[in-house]
Amino acid sequence: MASFSLFFFFLFTTLLLSFSSANARLTLDFYNDTCPQFSQIIRDTVTSKQIASPTTAAATLRLFLHDCLLPNGCDASILLSSTAFSKAERDADINLSLPGDAFDLVVRAKTALELSCPNTVSCSDILSAATRDLLTMLGGPFFPVFLGRRDGRTSLASAVSSHLPTPSMPISQITQLFAKRGFTVEEFVALSGAHTVGFSHCSEFVTNLSNNTSSSYNPRYAQGLQKACADYKTNPTLSVFNDIMTPNKFDNAYFQNLPKGLGVLKSDHGLYGDPSTRPFVExxxxxxxxxxxxxxxxxxxxxxxxxxxxxxxxxxxxxxxIN
Structure with missing residues (x-):
């Protein structure tokens, strides 16, 4: 029944896009004529990169979220580098920890596509398609990716901070951020489930282990985190898996961990502690x-x-x- 209703949701979206104006049309087969190798090149690139660097999938998913959640939407503005005249999104404080593997993946795919079909495929389409393919590689759900995006020409670090959630934000504030972008509370909680893969740097949560919020943690788990992060001040790259049970598999173990006090970030614990989100976690x-x-x-x-x-x-x- 779930897959049946999901099919009709995507069918409705397809019809809606089909009736869009000619200069604003996304289609599933956008590159069939201009770059027929598109899908295969994306698959080959993400497969080789994920095998070489198993953290690539989680890194790319995070990069995708940080690009699309901003008011300018999915325009690959997160990929633009700063210039002498402008500080770009990727150099905003919250984005400094975005893993390099995701950026490298897009560069590899773009290079291969430029050789095959020059000046044809946008960076935003590459990021969208690669994210979906990597999620399915880890066992996550398939969803159609409509293509035909163009890349944005601006990227401002100053436009980032008030639009992306941080680990220390209260759940009510994060919920509001997603609501402004058109997401229900249930959809927000589901997107938080992306933490079923990937890792968090110790600096993002270690202070929570030594103050009153530590009561949210399973005591033995808190001790393990403190031990793993003991040297984080001298080694800021120290990190731990967001899901200690199945860290390399996209599943629902993240949500099973939260009632047991096995969340890593303050926002993870908040999902189970807040009455508006707990039912969806359960x-x-x-x-x-x-x-x-x-x-x-x-x-x-x-x-x-x-x-x-x-x-x-x-x-x-x-x-x-930009060009």
Whole structure:
């Protein structure tokens, strides 16, 4: 039943996009004629990169979220480098910890696509398709990625801070951030389930282990985290898996961990502690199919936020700089 209703959601979206104006149309087969190798090149690139660097999937998912959640939407502005005249999104404080593997993946895919079909595929389409393929590689749900985005021409670090959630934010504030972008509370909780893969740096949570919020942690788990992060001040790269049970598999174990006090970040504990989000945590912990259904729907919605198409934006020759 879940897959049946999800099918009709995607069918409705397809029809909606089909009736869009000619200069704002995204399609599933956008590159069939202009770059028929697109899908295969993306698959080959993400496969080789994920095998070489198993943290690539989680890194790319985070990069995708940090790009699309901003008001300018999924325009690959997160990939642009700062210039002497402007500090870019990627250099905002919250984005300094974005893993390099994700940026490297996009560069590899862009290079291969430029050799195969020059000046044809946008960096924003690459990031969207690669994120979906990497999620499915880890066992996550499949969702259609509509193509035809153009890349943005601006990227400002000053536009980042008030639009992206931080680990220390209260759940009510994070919920409001997602609500402003059109997401329900259930969809927000599902997207938080992305923490079922990847890791968090010790600096993002270690202070929570030594103050009153430590009561949210399983005591033995808190001791383990303190031990793992003992040298974080001298080694800021120290990190721990967000999901200690199945860190390399996209599943619902993250939600099963939260009632046991096995969350890493303050926001993780907040999901179970807040009465508005706890019911969805409990549902997803019991029903992985429901989690996958809502997550796929939310990712599909996220990938379509404020996309630039047609004559808007550009197809960058290099993903880190405008043409």
């Amino acid at each position: 549902t997803f912990a019991k029903d992985q199919n429901r989690f996958f259904q809502v997550f796929a729907r939310a990712m599909h919605k996220l990938s379509l936020l404020n996309v630039q198409t047609g004559r808007k934006g550009e197809i960058r020759r290099r993903c880190d700089q």
